[in-house]
Amino acid sequence: MKTEHLVKMVNQIELFFRSEPNRETAIAGIAGHLRRYWEPRMRREIVAHLAQGGSGLGELAREAVRRMSA
Amino acid sequence: MLSKFDIDYGTPERPATATVALEINDVAVSVPAGTSVLRAAQQAGHPIPKLCATECLEPFGSCRLCVVEIAGRKGYPASCTTPVEPGMKVRTQSPELAKLRRGVMELYISDHPLECLTCAANGNCQLQDMAGTVGLREVRYDAAGANHVRDSRKDESNPYFSYDPSKCIVCSRCVRACADVQGTFALTIDGRGFASRIVAGQNESFLASECVSCGACVQACPTATLIEKSISDAGQPDRSIITTCAYCGVGCSLRAELKGNQLVRMLPNQDGHANHGHACVKGRFAWGYATHADRITKPMIRSSITEPWREVSWDEAIAYAAREMRRIQRDYGRDAVGVTTSSRCTNEETYLVQKLARAAFGNNNTDTCARVCHAPTGYGLKVTLGESAGTQDFDSVDQTEVIVVLGANPTDAHPVFGSQLKRRLRQGARLIVIDPRSIDLVDAPHVRAAYHLQLRPGTNVAVLNALAHVIVTEGLANERFVAERCEADAYAKWKTFIARPENSPEAMADITKVPAPLVREAARLYATGGNAAIYYGLGVTEHSQGSTAVMAIANLAMLTGNIGRPGVGVNPMRGQNNVQGSCDMGSFPESFPGYRHVSDAATRQLFEAEWGVTLQHEPGLRLGNMLDAALDGSFKGLYVQGEDIVQSDPNTTHVTAALAALECLVVQDLFLSETAKYAHVFLPGSTFLEKDGTFTNAERRISPVRKVMPSPSGMEDWQITLAFAAALGYPMNYSHPSEIMAEIARTTPTFQRVTYDQIDAQGSIQWPCNDANPTGTPVMHVGSFVRGKGYFAITEYVPTDEKTSSSFPLLLTTGRILSQYNVGAQTRRTENVAWHGEDLLEIHPHDAENRGIRDHDWVGIASRAGDTVMRARITERVAPGVVYTTFHFPESGANVVTTDNSDWATNCPEYKVTAVQVTRVSQPSSWQRNHTRFSDEQQRLLRKREHAQRAAAATEVPERQRS
Incomplete structure (x- = not known):
């Protein structure tokens, strides 16, 4: 799948959760959304993208993907 | 007229907790307070003659045929406008009443053609019935009046019904139906006295007027003045079956009236819980697609979309599809195939298809067209x-x-x-x-x-x-x-x-x-x-x-x-008839039926025990993800039941590229849809008239879909999925859709008490239907929310990425129109094209003037995704800076222009916001020219199949003759 498309999608998810005042809750929200709704190959690809620098990922999205891969 | 299979109680039912006791013809009767004497008498088995009264409408009291005698009252009150009162003593028949009624009928008949034997309403004419009921034996007025003669003012403009003013008795039922039931106010009475006649609009033809062709006036008419052309052509029906409309999310209950297996009329069910006896131009009239010549009724296969189709037996088609899907899974992995269904399918069908994905394919790659709407x-x-x-x-x-x-x-x-x-x-x-x-x-x-x-x-x-x-x-x-x-x-x-x-x-x-x-x-x-x-x-x-x-x-x-x-x-407001149902049935890749996540171990174990397989605990691909994965090379096979994703999904070029990259596309549909043009296996589907099942409307109302005629392909959709699953090595054993519903109820708490028997007994059921709510739940979240406490989510406004610019200064938004439905596969193949034969671009006069665009000019619509051409309609319905169109016709290419932006949570496409430029043009877009070429070629390949069929038939005949 196109990585830039996945980056756009995860950044959109970040834009919803960023209004959550608690940063930890926001990151957990993004990661939880990816686990519940993204098919594993999509998650693998976004994790692989992060491993290569994760260009384009928003700050909270980056942290959520990092925690998901841990 | 109302269905001849219905009893017309004369005035609407009055729901009331208090009852009133009275006597009708010395019989004690008890009815809800507010009930008319007319209705009370009918319910008691003492029908009173009536003409201007019908249970579809509030009483009017004009015809004076329903007069009665009430002890202690002077004169002869109209029973339709007289509510029951405690202790009232009513007499419905007496020599005086009989004389009055005969006098009324004589006057009506004095101005009515006397050609009953050849009249289309013969067999279901209230005027004729009342003449008999009141014992009219003589009409003292001659038959030379102007209206006794079939005059030239008959209006045949509406494709579905005719208007013959010579048969009008000016009872105003049609006018009242248009106003009170439909709310369009298109009809009125023109002229005075003997010259009074019903007219549409400003004395225009029905088609030219603001009439929306809902048919309420036709249903209300007690004569053949307004009558369905299908009844004129075929005669009166001899049987009827209650079923549910296959169009929008209202889910109207309909009565299909037939002669043999020929559908001759569709009427709204008076007892329908969603529609209460009303219908629209689609549900009531637009069912001709079921017998349209474009129907494909034989399974077909081909190894490439550049090859002609080959008609094969069901066994061969199903075996081919199963072999290909298994080959793909062997070559590319278990998750390289998936399914998607349509909200035009029944609950039972969508349940089976997601079950096939999860249990037979062994993955959660299942989606439904609700992905792109709700x-x-x-x-x-x-x-x-x-x-x-x-x-x-x-x-x-x-x-x-x-x-x-x-x-x-x-x-x-x-x-x-x-x-x-x-x-x-x-x-x-x-x-x-x-x-x-x-x-x-x-x-x-x-x-x-x-x-x-x-x-x-x-x-x-x-x-x-x-x-x-x-x-x-x-x-x-x-x-x-x-x-x-x-x-x-x-x-x-x-x-x-x-x-x-x-x-x-x-x-x-x-x-x-x-x-x-x-x-x-x-x-x-x-x-x-x-x-x-x-x-x-x-x-x-x-x-x-x-x-x-x-x-x-x-x-x-x-x-x-x-x-x-x-x-x-x-x-x-759900767009299609079974959006709610298809979602309920576990069609989404992350949830089992009843919206339970696939990661929930208890739910998974429940279905593993029921289905006898091990189920994946990870979400599958959404439809958009499947298309992306197809272009990526990791997704190669798709089973599409009833959905035309090429026409309905955004960014058409992206969709068609993805489908062209598949190695096996199985399409189950009625026609060679835009999607089927990319298919390798075509499985002929059945219309809602040709199968049993249920639809769930926007109110969570589960309503019966009942087979009224046989499927021309010989297989109903649920049977096709069963055959496919069996060929994949996963037999499912159901002999009737009611058994599928039994499984749904067994496994889904919100459907726990739903059975076909219960649906038939109640007419419909709103889920949740379980031990706590055994007859269903009209209103949810009473006392507490389903989740316990309601949750206020923070909803920060985030502007869309789709921005206007100097290159794309207008915002395009898309929608629907009354006479057409979704991708138009059904309604385009009916007379509904009389109202809307092409998609148009609505543009504000200021924007049109700036671009030199006149009404009905061809205009090019260009976005960042693509461009197309359609005609302009200049209107102030849209604001300056905004343009609007519909997507009912494939050749208009509305979704060539829409982008693949989507909802952050669900990937529902952003159809409603596309930055575009609009310019006057003189020829179709390059996409349209390519589409025409491709479609022509696909039709040619389909016709070659037909030629082969005819050739085979030609060789068969001599053989039969020889024997």
């Missing part, structure tokens, strides 16, 4: 309220004081509910419309919106937040309700967020283009005007913030306490 509703309402469904029944609107219509166009897209809504507005309810267009409800006959917030496309969340901001900051919130029913921490956080100045109407006005005072006044009305209900449609969901907007709607309802009782609530 997936955000499922997500947003689950998060905030705890259940992915609307909260009310349609009848709830009868107790609503303030109606908010947001991103929906009920009079076009949900016309029968639109009529119910208009009726409530005429009774005095206030209306707030939030829509970029001036939809009909903004200013209709006897209906006018109190406020029309004509927002810029893409700014729903900004407007919803501004409304909530006003309610919070002006102290209009129902704090007691919130404290009792909602999560306190979440509310506190949300309240802080929404009270920020940046959410105020004044701050948002630049973004939304809605004047702040208008927003403030609308917010005050919603919060303080009494029972308030929100009705929303795809104008909410089909945005990059679709799910956020749904949550913002739920927030508003909770904030004002407008949820959990009749008259209020959150009401998603």
Whole structure:
């Protein structure tokens, strides 16, 4: 799948959760959304993208993907 | 006329807890208070003659045929307009009454043609019946009157019914039906006295007038004045079956009337719980597609889309599809195949297809077309309220004081509910419309919106937040309700967020283009005007913030306490008949039936035990993801049941490239759809008339779909899926769809008590239907929310990425029109094209003038995704800077222009916001020229199949002759 498309999608998810005042809750929200709704190959690809620098990922999205891969 | 299989009780039923006891012809009778004497007598088995009265309409009291004698009263009151009273003694027959009635009938007949034997209504004519009932034996007036002769004023303009004024008795039933039932007010009585006649519009033909062809007038007519052409052609029906409409999410109950296996008329069921005896131009009339010559009724296969189709047996087609899917899974992995269904399929069919994906394919790659319409509703309402469904029944609107219509166009897209809504507005309810267009409800006959917030496309969340901001900051919130029913921490956080100045109407006005005072006044009305209900449609969901907007709607309802009782609530207007059902049935890749996540071990174990397989615990691919993966090379096989994704999904070029990359595309459909042109296996599907099952409408109402004629392919859709599963090595054993429903009930708590017997007994059931609610649940979240406490989600407005620019200065938004349905596969193959034969681009006069565009010019519409050409319609229904079109015709290529932007939570496409430029052009776009070439080639390949069929038939005949 196109990585830039996945980056756009995860950044959109970040834009919803960023209004959550608690940063930890926001990151957990993004990661939880990816686990519940993204098919594993999509998650693998976004994790692989992060491993290569994760260009384009928003700050909270980056942290959520990092925690998901841990 | 009403169905001859129905009893017409003369006046509407009066629901009341109190009853009234009276005597009719010395028989003691007890009926609900408010019941007319006419109805009470009919119910008691003492029918009174009537002409201007029908149970579809409020009583009128004009024909004087239903006169009765009431002890202690002078004269002969009309029983239709006389309510029962305690102790009343009624006599329905006496020499005086008989004389009066014969006199009335004689006058009616004096002005009516006497050609009953050849009249289309013969066999179901109330005038004829009444003449017999009252014993009319003589007409003292000669038959030379002008109206005794078939005159030249017969109006045949409407494709579905004719109007013959010579047969009109001026009972006004049609006029009243148009006004009271439909709410269009297209009909009136022109002329005076003997010259009085019904006319449409400004004395125009029916087709040219504002008549919406709902057929209520035809149904109300007691003679052959207004009569269905199908009845004129075929004669009266000899049997009827109750079933459910296959069009929009209202889910009207219909009575299919047949002669043998020939459908001759479709009438709304008087006892239909969703429609109460009303229907629209689609449900009532547009069923001719079922027998259209374009139907493909034989299975076909081909190894490449450049090859001609080859007609094969069912066994060969199914075996080929199964072999190919298994080969793909061997070559590319278990997850390289998937399924998608349509909301035009029944519950049982969608249940089976997702089961096939999960149990036979062994993955969760299942989706449904709700992905591209109401997936955000499922997500947003689950998060905030705890259940992915609307909260009310349609009848709830009868107790609503303030109606908010947001991103929906009920009079076009949900016309029968639109009529119910208009009726409530005429009774005095206030209306707030939030829509970029001036939809009909903004200013209709006897209906006018109190406020029309004509927002810029893409700014729903900004407007919803501004409304909530006003309610919070002006102290209009129902704090007691919130404290009792909602999560306190979440509310506190949300309240802080929404009270920020940046959410105020004044701050948002630049973004939304809605004047702040208008927003403030609308917010005050919603919060303080009494029972308030929100009705929303795809104008909410089909945005990059679709799910956020749904949550913002739920927030508003909770904030004002407008949820959990009749008259209020959150009401998603589902686009297609079974959107709710297909979602309920576990069609989404992350959830089993009943919206239970695949990661939930207990639910998974339940289905593993039921289905005898091990199930995946990870979500599968959504349809859009499947298409992306197809282009990526990791997804190679797709089974599509009933959905035309090429026409309905956004960014057509992207979709077709993905389908062209598949190694096996199996399409189960009625026609060679745009999607089927890319298919390798075609499995001929069955229409809703040709199978059993159930649909679940926007109210969570499960209604019966009943087979009224055999499927021309010999297989019903559920049987095809069974055969496919068996060929994949996973046999499913059901002998009837009722057994599928039994399995659904066994495994899904909200369907626990649903059975076909119960549906038949009640007529329909609204889920949840379980031990706690054995007959169903009209209103949800009474007392507490399904999730326990209601959750206020923070709904920050995030502008869409789709921005206007100097290259693309206009915003395109898309929608639907009354006479056509979705991709038009059904309605384009009916006479409904008389009203809408092509998609048009609506453009404001200022924008048109700036571009030198005149009405009906060809215009090019270019976006960042693609470009297409259609004709322009210049109208002030759209605001300057906004253009609008529909997507009912494949050649118009509306979705060539829409982008692959989508909702952040569900990937529902952002159909409602596309930046475009519009220019005058003189020829079709390059996409259209390519589409024409491709479609012509696919039709040629289909015809080659037909040639082969004829050749085979030609060789068969001599063989038979030889024997």
